[in-house]
Amino acid sequence: METAVIAVIGTLLGAVVTHLFQSRTTERTAELARNEQLRQERIAAYTAFAGALVDYRRGQSDRWHRALEEPGGPVAETARIESYHLRSGAHQALIRVQLVCEDRAALELAAAAFELTNCLHEAVDEADRAHRAGQARETLSEFIGAAAPGVR
Template sequence: MDVALIAVAGTLLGVIATHWFQGRATERTASLARTEQLRQERIATYSAYAGAVVDYRHSQNDRWFRALKEPGSEEAEESRHASYRRRTNARQALFRVQLVCDDPDVRRLAELAFEEAHCMHEAEGEAERARRSAQAKEALAVFIAAAAPGLR
C-alpha cells in the first residue's frame, strides 16, 4: 500500500512539474515570438520612414532649384505641390515610428530628421541649401544609427 501511494504521489508530482515547465516554455516561446514580430515591424517602419524622409529631402531640393530657376512657374508650383505630398508621406511614416518605437531618444531623432528635411526649401542661397541638405542627411543617419541597435 505504501508503495502504491508513493507511486501515485510521484506521478502527481511529475505531472505538476511537467505542466509547470511546459507552461514556462510556452510563455517563453510566445514572448520570443512577440519580440521578433515587434523587431520585424520596427525594421519595416524605420526603413519606410527613412525612405520617406529621403524622398521628402529630394523633393525639397527640387522645389528649391525650380523656384530659383523660374519663380512662380508651372514647374515650380508643381514641384511645391509634390513636396507637400512627400511631406505628408514623411509625416505619416513619422507617426508610425512614434507608434512602434519605445525609446524616447530615437523618437526625438526621428522628429529631428523630419524637421531638418522640412526646412530645406527656406534656404536663401546655394551654400545654405547645401548646408541644410547635408544637415538633413546627417540627422537621418543619426536616427538610423540610434535605431539600429534596437533591431538586433
C-alpha cells in the same frame, strides 16, 4: 496499499512538474515570438522612414530649384504640390516610428531629421540649401545609428 498511494502521488507530482515546465517553455516561446515581431516591425518602420525622408529631401530640393528657376510658374507649382505629397508620406512614416521606437534619443533625432527636411525649401541661396540638406542627411544618419541597436 502504501505502494499504490506513493505511485499515485508520484504520478500527480510528475504531472504538476511537467505542466510547470511546459507553461514556462510556452511563455518563453511566446515572448521570443513577440520580441521578434516587434524587431521586424521596427526594421520595417525605420527603413520606411529613412526612405520617405530621402524622397522628401529630394522633393524639397527640387521644389527649391524649380521656384528659383521660375517663381510661381507651373513647374514650380507642380514641384510644390509634389513636396506636399512627399511630406505626407514622410510624416506618416515618422508616426509609425513613434509608435514602435522606445529610444527617446532616436525619437528626437527622427523628429529633428523630419523638421530639417521640412524647412529645406526655405533656404535663401544654394549654399544655405546645401547646408540644410547636409544637416538633414546627417541627422537622419544619426537617427539610424541611434535606432540600430534596438533591432540587432
